[in-house]
Amino acid sequence: MHTTIPLPDWLETLNRQSAPFASTRDAMAFVLAAASHNSGDGGGPFAAAVLDANLNLVAVGVNRVVAAQGSILHAEMVALLLAQQRLGSHDLASHGHFTLVTSCAPCAMCLGAIPFSGVQRVVCGARGEDAEAIGFDEGDKPDSWAQKLIDRGIAVELDVARDSAVAVLAEYRERGGVVY
């Protein structure tokens, strides 16, 4: 038995990105472009990528909640799953140092998923409140969520290219995208 999660073909092209990023800010620009593209192709306005210690792309994921009929299919979850499948382990930390770059701060579910994934650094674009401002439910997160990751040895960078990240959310709202 198996289950299959359909993903857009253009995501496969993005996943072939082979040159390392010059910086996590450059990776964020790549992630935001993926989020914008996804938002215009039946997905939510969210994307996330896993990078290795040299800023090579391991995997990029996008939100396919509505399109693929799965409430767990947030961008971070898809990116972590693709990265772990690519490396052949449920624990990225066993393969080195990895960073999760996400177009928006994680919701309660993705926040819970991060410590189990083995990533050691999280870089966020928009804030959760920016997603809530256009109607998305971010779940019940403690105010101190970033500190709780830091307490587990996971570095956190917030508000990276936040203005551009918020613009992707605004674009989705203007398109009349489904909010959940």
Next chain:
Amino acid sequence: MHTTIPLPDWLETLNRQSAPFASTRDAMAFVLAAASHNSGDGGGPFAAAVLDANLNLVAVGVNRVVAAQGSILHAEMVALLLAQQRLGSHDLASHGHFTLVTSCAPCAMCLGAIPFSGVQRVVCGARGEDAEAIGFDEGDKPDSWAQKLIDRGIAVELDVARDSAVAVLAEYRERGGVVY
């Protein structure tokens, strides 16, 4: 593009269960048998099922974190994904009233996933502390996690067949299963 999550063939057989359960306690016995079977077949000692309002099985999932190389592949997440795919919607609430029966109280990730899934009732066997007692990391959950679900209109029943649920965890530890 797509990604495939491999699942055991015996899980497909379990998913064909067509007679409704007589009670959620009977459903819990079914879920605990699935968890025990999974624990002896490369999976973690966890299972979960989604039931409709008449206690018919919609889908049963098991923990395949190590076997399928995905830290998000907790039993609840697999069960929710299979149920939503079967019903063709990311939001179970749009199809009626659904219950999640889980062999162990949800970790932080699965707790975050529950409100987004559309289930309106959660029935738990073992406590999170029972899973922690054999070494599993349940993540950072608020002490008031059940109340937070109730505040969202999701009913919660705890300690259903807890002794039997704890026995499944103990069996896994005795087998020397991987803990994460």
